[in-house]
Amino acid sequence: MKMNFSKDELAMVYQYAAGTKEETLAGLKEIVPFIRDQQTREIVESxxxxxxxxxxxxxxxxxxxxxxxxxxxxxxxxxxRLAEAKAQASTEKPHPKRKEPDRERS
Structure with missing residues (x-):
């Protein structure tokens, strides 16, 4: 049976995924009474x-x-994102080392 799920519905399946269909449905049904936002409630019920x-x-x-x-x-x-950060870090100029202030010896 081919069922079309929206992105939001798939996100709900992911968030409440359990080992079985019954456990997943139980998790979703458990939250319905606590959902105040109408759109979110419709997504969960769907x-x-x-x-x-x-x-x-x-x-x-x-x-x-x-x-x-x-x-x-x-x-x-x-x-x-890690690869992008590494690539960006390798193309940036290295920061010059800060000089330590001279300290008087006592």
Whole structure:
């Protein structure tokens, strides 16, 4: 079954991903009563409906794959930023060393 999830819904799946479909749904359902923002509530409820419509074990694989994609994206972002910082540091002029003030010996 092909289900289209929005970016926000996928983020909810990632944040509440658990070992099983039931555990993931339980985590999402648990937060619904505490959500004050209407748009966020709609995103969570839509995520619940869509996950609920996916049969096991397909849903378990979908949850695991979604979590893995988010982790991989995060790790790639960290690696990219580190590489950019290293490249920038290597092209910058080194800072001159500061001279230590002369101190009188007693």
């Amino acid at each position: 995520t619940i409906r869509k996950l609920d419509a996916i049969p096991e074990p397909e849903c378990r694989r979908f949850i695991a794959d979604t979590k893995q994609r988010f982790i991989q994206k995060r790790d790639n972002s960290i690696r990219r």
